[in-house]
Amino acid sequence: MIAQTEPRADAAEGIVGTLSHPEGPALTVRTVTNADVEGLDALFQGLPSKDRYHRFFHFCHPARRFLEQLTRAADEGGYRLVPAVSGAGGALVAEAGYAILPDGDGEFALTVAPGWQGWRLGRRLLGAVVAAAAARGVPNLQADIMADNTRMLALLRRRGYVTLARELSEMRIAIGAAQPARRRQPGNADRLGPLVPGTLASCTPTA
Ligand SMILES: CC(C)(COP(=O)(O)OP(=O)(O)OC[C@H]1O[C@@H](n2cnc3c(N)ncnc32)[C@H](O)[C@@H]1OP(=O)(O)O)[C@@H](O)C(=O)NCCC(=O)NCCS
Numbered sequence: 001m002i003a004q005t006e007p008r009a010d011a012a013e014g015i016v017g018t019l020s021h022p023e024g025p026a027l028t029v030r031t032v033t034n035a036d037v038e039g040l041d042a043l044f045q046g047l048p049s050k051d052r053y054h055r056f057f058h059f060c061h062p063a064r065r066f067l068e069q070l071t072r073a074a075d076e077g078g079y080r081l082v083p084a085v086s087g088a089g090g091a092l093v094a095e096a097g098y099a100i101l102p103d104g105d106g107e108f109a110l111t112v113a114p115g116w117q118g119w120r121l122g123r124r125l126l127g128a129v130v131a132a133a134a135a136r137g138v139p140n141l142q143a144d145i146m147a148d149n150t151r152m153l154a155l156l157r158r159r160g161y162v163t164l165a166r167e168l169s170e171m172r173i174a175i176g177a178a179q180p181a182r183r184r185q186p187g188n189a190d191r192l193g194p195l196v197p198g199t200l201a202s203c204t205p206t207a
């Protein structure tokens with residue numbers, strides 16, 4: 001099922017777009033602010049253990065200092081998006097972004113709340129983060145990924161990731177920020193573009 005979307009661009013509020021699908025409320029996708037600490041806290045609190053492990057490589061809830069650091073992404077040269085249920089005080093349903101590494105690449109990570117997984121929100125957000133990195137001259141995005149994180153690896157495969165290092169249960173990968181995502185095969189086409197600033201975006205189910 002394909003969702004309808006609305007274009008929206010309000011640089012003053014950091015809004016990069018709105019997103020909707022027929023089985024849930026509309027989402028407003030915007031850049032993170034320092035008012036999002038509690039929202040990020042709630043997002044991560046709501047993750048099942050396995051998702052938390054895939055995101056943080058341990059089962060503990062992230063410390064407040066870490067959450068605060070996520071909200072300072074732009075101050076430190078990075079970029080982070082937080083889609084929230086549209087309307088005042090709407091809950092955050094995902095976060096995606098990167099921090100700058102000493103070599104100039106970005107270190108990226110993303111999380112989609114359990115109730116929103118499988119609607120290609122992850123793919124939209126990764127596309128938006130890659131586009132933001134490319135626009136800012138960040139050549140590559142790197143990440144540590146658990147080897148059993150099949151959904152994340154499916155997302156990355158589409159971007160032609162390279163493996164920088166590999167251990168038994170995890171790997172260090174990189175994707176080129178300027179490299180376009182691979183298209184789906186004919187007959188399995190998703191005709192909707194990625195979520196990038198100022199363009200339409202939408203969610204489609206992946207299963
Ligand atoms: C990984 C994560 C961000 C994906 O978000 P999502 O919105 O559910 O992902 P999407 O709906 O965009 O689907 C991603 C891909 O996984 C595939 N997929 C869906 N369900 C799958 C499954 N059970 N097994 C394997 N692949 C699956 C989809 O087909 C899609 O691939 P495609 O684009 O080639 O079709 C989300 O599952 C998550 O937050 N996980 C916990 C945190 C985490 O692992 N973060 C990544 C570490 S940085």
